Amino acid sequence: MFIMVDESTGYCITSTHFNRNAETILAQIKKNIQYVESQFDRKVKEINSDQGNEFTNDQIEKYLVSKGIRHIFSATQDYAANGRAERYIRTIVTDATTLLKHSNLRIKFWEYAVTSTTNVRNCLEDKTTGQLPLKAISSQPVKVRFMSFLPFGEQGIIWNHNHNKLKPSGLSAIILCKDPNSHGCKFFVPSIKKVVTSDNYTIPDYAVDSILGNTQNIYLDDQSRSDIFNEAENSDAVSRLYDAFENYEDDHKQVTLLTDLFTTEELAQIEVNAKYSSPSDNL
Template identity: 30%
Template sequence: MLLIMLSVSKGQENVAIDEPGAVPVKCVACIEGKASRPSFRSTEIKTTAPLQLIVSDLSGPYEHAIGNYQYFMAVIDDYSRFVEVFLLKKKSEAADCLLHFINQMHIKFKNNGDYRVGKVRSDNGGEYTSALLENELNKLLIDHQLTVPYTPEQNGIAERFNRTEREKAKKMMFHANLPKKFWGEAVLYATYVSNRVVHSSTGAVPLERFQGCDLRSTSGLNDLRVFGCAAYVMIPSERRRKLDKNVENAIFVGVDKNTKAYRVYTTDGTMKRKIAVTFDEHYFPAKMDWKFSRDADVIYAVAPYAPETDDPFYSASGFPLPLLSFSSPAPSISGGDETEGDTTVSGGEEDSAVENIFGEPDEPDLSVVKNPVLSDLSDDDINPTSVLSVLLLQLS
């Protein structure tokens, strides 16, 4: 009789048989109870030139971003770790974006080494396995490598990038106190910066390694700014009057990769690309003044620049207040009847009112002028010269 001894202690999975010449068999119960995933070791041959291998992965869905985007797709060059990120509204747009990247790279390198995409690696998601994408890759003689299901390690470069950029974007939004709808802009700018700093795996700057250029000699780092900082956008002279502000308030959210213009978000809830922009990288409007409301797919921000100050004569517009405040009752600037409440302008346009200030208006009755800031001072304590100086400073 065969005496079967099941050895189920730690490290022993075989069934031992005391019959000479018997072949040990596996303990199925041990396998079922102890099976674990083996460690994954990459055996990939390293690439030696750009575009030999590009890897791609899709991340999402997320909350609707500005522009109604819900996904972002990364396309990474394995050799240089240069990354191109696309914002997508639907997964089905992934194939078109991937083909667009490939065609653009073939055009870019046609007269610069004539590099061409050799392999594309992605997961088995439906956005990467469409018949359209497979047919186009076959026409371009590109080998499409698909990873084994539930094995993200085979596409680890793209998987890790998506996680890292998502974390960067979150930290940037938290630091600037911006709503979640800015995640798309944050991901794009985080990628823009990542392409211009040294990568840990290559010890080189991805954009320099990809294009063979030196960013320091081409001023390629001068356009980097702190995400979410205050931006003051120059208003063209054709769109403003002589006494209007020269700039409009905005928030810096990135750099347009095609035009090299700054991407700014203005107080009227629109995204703009501008060249003439002045930045204050120590002031973040969303932390201080701007208030956001979510109406449909647009975020509106309304608040003036109001720096913190203990000066009682400092206004929200950033200019000192005059020492004399025309409160109720106060004379009309145009010399009309006195009205209750704020000063009114009647009998002409804005420009005529300004002319009246520097002309010879009716002499105001200073006995009705009240100043809450200087209410404790007597008339003898007020210096008329200083009053005029401050008023002219505000109007200059």
């Protein structure tokens, strides 16, 4: 897992990779910087990182110099020097692990759990700044609708484009996360063992909070749309989301791998007890 956190606003960008070589990390750094510059109209001025081999190479150095970005390294084993990122690593890993254990999904769904918890964290008040990271980093007015977050691991029904009139038009699916490359969400369909994206879905009433509800738009422009919920309901929804993701130990242990959280036997037991089989191995 690769994570970049804005020191000023607390906005977080996460991604998962099969390796951490220089080419992979450089490509992701370029992608993240371009995203921040184009979507939020912000300029990256400085990057802090540890002294791992994926950061101390000529490729990354040349790119940062060409962009006029300072690259500052933390001292070896000095986790406090890059404490905000270390704390976010622990937080995201804990949140994602909790989602997987609660939903009885296998470790292969790790990527989607990380995306889901990152989306939520960016829309929760940051204790340091007292603001929502998404609002703080955006140069344009943004309203966050908490009812738009779908419950990871719960049951949903998506439209079956290949159905015939003699069979149900919906497919039973497991909710994963919002698709960053479309207006839809990602679902795992057990019957075909595939992860698909759909913006035509419904969620049973028992799987959704009555206030959070179900919608397909996470962001609302203040001038173009109005929120149908009053401030008391919205505040209540924020409090419940915040409390749900704050049940973790407040320490500074560096955790980047699942093996740091579970023993080999525990990971094997999670796989055995998983409610749903894994998607294809090429995910």
